Amino acid sequence: MKRSPTLTLVGVFVVVFFLQTLVGLLVAPAALFALSQPVVVRPWTLVTSVYAHGSVGHLLANSVALLVVGLFLERQTSRARFHAFFLTTGILSGLAQVWVGGLVGPPNRVLGASGAIFALVGYVLAGNRVSESVLSSVPLSPRAQLLGFALVAVAVTLATAGPGVALVAHFTGLLLGLVAGRAHLLRT
DSSP states (O other), X not given: OOOOHHHHHHHHHHHHHHHHHHHHTTSOTHXXXXXXXXXXXXXXXXXXXXXXXXXXXXXXXXXXXXXXXXXXHGGGSOHHHHHHXXXXXXXXXXXXXXXXXXXXXXXXEEOSSHHHHHHHHHHHHHSSHHHHHXXXXXXXXXXXXXXXXXXXXXXXXXXXXXXXXOHHHHHHHHHHHHHHHHTTTTOO
């Protein structure tokens, strides 16, 4: 029986959160798990930040969102592609958050899988048959499609805005997912 990459990720989230809690008894867990500038000081946080979460509520929200979109998308790709896409888009979203966020405000730290989850959502939105039919029937250049995707990403990002939300990561993840979905990057 094929193991679900979505359920595997939820399990990883729980294990990492448990480790964060244990480490938190000894030291500040953000130093080991949160991505922040300069990245070269703690390069492992490129990975740990994608799977770590700031609270039980954060963990539950991301797990539910991942289950909703991941269980659907995983049937269309391989386990390896699913995990590679999730981790890559999570890292890129986190990097965008700390780099761009640091330009417009004080240096920040980022934790959580929402950038990668937004990428999965974007992939589903742009990589399905209905979207394929609509986008193929409208004569738009690749640049115009990218602009349209960026506008969609801005609108969705603003709709999900809230205090402490990594808006740049959400935008980046969704945009990466929309482009990847249009290119059918996860097809086997």
